[in-house]
Amino acid sequence: MPPSLSVDYCGLRLPNPFIVAPAAITETADRIRRLEDAGAAAVVMKSYSETEPQRRHATPRFRILHHRAGPFSADVLYSYEQASVFDLDRYCEEIARCKSSCAIPIFASLHIATDDHWREAVRACEQAGADAIELNVSCPHGVHAMGGDEMLPAMAHALAVAREATSLPLVPKMTPQLDRPDLAARYLASSGASALVMFNRFTGLDVDLDSMRPILHGGYAGHGGPWALHYVLRWLTATYPGLPIPIAASGGAFSSDAAIKMVLAGATVVEVCSAIIAEGPAVLTRFISALEEYLDRHSIASLDYVRGIVCDRLTATDDVDRRNRFFAAIAPGLCTSCGVCGRVCIYDAISEGAQSYAIDPDACDGCGLCLELCPTEAIALHPRPTPLER
Ligand SMILES: Cc1cc2nc3c(=O)[nH]c(=O)nc-3n(C[C@H](O)[C@H](O)[C@H](O)COP(=O)(O)O)c2cc1C
Numbered sequence: 001m002p003p004s005l006s007v008d009y010c011g012l013r014l015p016n017p018f019i020v021a022p023a024a025i026t027e028t029a030d031r032i033r034r035l036e037d038a039g040a041a042a043v044v045m046k047s048y049s050e051t052e053p054q055r056r057h058a059t060p061r062f063r064i065l066h067h068r069a070g071p072f073s074a075d076v077l078y079s080y081e082q083a084s085v086f087d088l089d090r091y092c093e094e095i096a097r098c099k100s101s102c103a104i105p106i107f108a109s110l111h112i113a114t115d116d117h118w119r120e121a122v123r124a125c126e127q128a129g130a131d132a133i134e135l136n137v138s139c140p141h142g143v144h145a146m147g148g149d150e151m152l153p154a155m156a157h158a159l160a161v162a163r164e165a166t167s168l169p170l171v172p173k174m175t176p177q178l179d180r181p182d183l184a185a186r187y188l189a190s191s192g193a194s195a196l197v198m199f200n201r202f203t204g205l206d207v208d209l210d211s212m213r214p215i216l217h218g219g220y221a222g223h224g225g226p227w228a229l230h231y232v233l234r235w236l237t238a239t240y241p242g243l244p245i246p247i248a249a250s251g252g253a254f255s256s257d258a259a260i261k262m263v264l265a266g267a268t269v270v271e272v273c274s275a276i277i278a279e280g281p282a283v284l285t286r287f288i289s290a291l292e293e294y295l296d297r298h299s300i301a302s303l304d305y306v307r308g309i310v311c312d313r314l315t316a317t318d319d320v321d322r323r324n325r326f327f328a329a330i331a332p333g334l335c336t337s338c339g340v341c342g343r344v345c346i347y348d349a350i351s352e353g354a355q356s357y358a359i360d361p362d363a364c365d366g367c368g369l370c371l372e373l374c375p376t377e378a379i380a381l382h383p384r385p386t387p388l389e390r
Pocket of ligand 1: 046077200201225274
């Protein structure tokens with residue numbers, strides 16, 4: 001029997017864990033239909049904002065920044081796309097259009113500043129047919145683009161006010177700019193959240209060296225990329241154990257492997273955004289088959305068996321094995337004598353020989369840096385017959 005990808009999220013049974021996160025790709029029913037066709041289990045609509053409605057998006061608003069420095073590289077999707085261009089009436093019309101033309105659940109997303117408007121907007125979204133509502137109190141460009149400590153009470157307050165006006169599932173979207181996201185998540189769960197999104201994007205800045213001005217539209221921008229995954233995984237594992245509500249992981253799901261890691265770290269669903277912006281809806285189709293193939297290969301019948309499995313497998317600081325168990329050795333035939341390993345070894349264990357570089361196993365600390373940097377993969381770690389105590 002093929003593995004089951006289905007998950008329960010916000011009272012909905014979804015055929016797979018892939019939800020499309022809000023951005024202009026989810027602004028209209030037409031765009032959402034393409035995402036449904038590609039396999040999206042649900043879609044969160046582009047956020048409606050009380051403070052910036054009906055403003056055209058800035059042009060241009062996207063940059064892909066490639067950082068290359070020595071052995072390091074990182075790609076950043078740097079962008080300034082504010083809230084939906086629709087006012088509340090038009091936003092709700094679009095929800096209704098989605099509901100009449102798509103079969104998948106539609107989440108509204110609201111970014112609001114005042115209590116009265118929270119009530120009005122959640123009621124209007126419910127009437128228009130939304131299946132659930134994300135509370136986007138963490139937009140990196142919005143009125144709440146403040147520090148996490150200020151944002152948390154704002155999120156809890158928004159939740160309380162919205163709850164007065166609707167019985168729909170309410171899902172706060174957390175900022176990554178929190179001191180302790182795990183504690184914040186527990187607080188929001190006890191304040192009535194139906195689920196949580198971890199996380200929105202980071203706010204940030206880049207500067208043009210010639211003009212000495214901020215790039216793009218000239219101000220702060222949201223930024224994310226594949227590198228965001230590690231932050232998300234770290235806090236998923238701290239948050240998942242014992243949390244009474246499901247988590248939607250968001251941030252860094254650029255590959256199916258990244259998405260699977262999020263589930264193993266505790267996510268019930270994975271919200272995908274930038275990968276779809278950059279590669280189109282077919283990303284979802286690929287993620288779904290890769291997840292199915294992964295479960296099949298590991299003989300896992302359902303995601304319920306592996307969700308959060310990593311949480312119990314984290315090694316506590318005091319239990320980390322600090323003995324010197326390995327030494328590095330160079331395969332002479334593969335060494336090109338480039339000298340990178342010798343330059344980075346702080347233990348003076350590596351020296352240039354007649355034919356190739358060589359490593360003194362007694363001086364080697366087994367840190368593994370030289371093999372990470374060797375351009376020809378000539379270095380490997382080997383277990384010591386008896387670990388050295390240091
Ligand atoms: C261009 C762009 C627009 C976005 N607009 C919204 C938005 O309107 N509301 C929201 O809650 N998040 C918004 N986000 C954040 C995404 O929904 C998502 O949480 C974030 O990009 C992290 O996921 P990713 O790494 O898959 O992109 C936007 C992100 C991008 C890149």
